[in-house]
């Protein structure tokens with residue numbers, strides 16, 4: 001079923017739906033945009049697709065020719081979609097993405113519930129071991145958290161993890177008027193392409209190390225590394241060895257430098 005402004009209101013009325021802000025329920029009501037977002041997936045073989053939070057089915061409609069599992073936490077929406085798409089390739093599951101086994105999916109798509117955007121992206125990067133492409137819509141403000149590079153304001157461990165595993169690209173901005181109810185801010189699409197060979201134990205460990213080193217962003221890398229290693233002399237040695245100025249802050253250290261730090265810590269190179 002194509003979801004536009006009219007059908008959205010009809011479904012809400014039919015289900016007597018109490019829209020849950022607490023679950024980030026802002027439904028996409030522009031079918032042209034829904035279709036163009038779904039087109040970013042373009043599976044070529046029989047890739048397994050996961051849609052997170054199908055809601056009223058705005059994107060889901062355009063995924064029905066593929067092998068798609070749709071995971072929705074809201075039992076009322078789950079039942080509605082399960083009944084609507086009874087005899088199709090679509091498989092609906094009622095559940096919480098943060099407790100769901102995502103290991104089997106090749107591609108993941110979602111108009112993300114904004115209240116757990118970072119948690120979901122992090123969970124997927126760490127656990128969706130086969131996923132090659134992730135297509136997300138998120139609040140525009142959240143995008144830099146994933147895309148910013150060294151010396152930028154929102155450079156972060158999760159952005160570093162994405163760089164270690166693949167690359168991220170900012171795509172179209174979607175005005176808040178294309179949603180019902182309309183949120184306070186616009187959204188933006190991002191596409192993350194991942195190299196499954198880079199989903200290694202070492203890259204995950206580098207991410208964990210960066211998470212610790214970013215814990216006190218205002219402090220120097222020397223302070224953060226000292227706390228991480230519980231050894232100031234070792235921290236000084238390690239930074240010297242890698243030509244990293246100890247007075248820099250975590251956001252001034254490049255991904256390559258974090259990799260070198262990790263390697264000299266673990267492989268004595």
Ligand code: SAM
Pocket residue numbers: 023024025026027028029052053054055056057058059071072073074077095096097098110111112113114
């Ligand atoms: N895909 C629909 C669209 O584009 O119109 C709905 C998107 S809405 C922004 C987010 C959806 O995620 C809602 O349907 C909400 O119920 C669902 N959701 C929220 N938290 C969830 C969770 N932890 N696991 C699975 N789905 C969740």
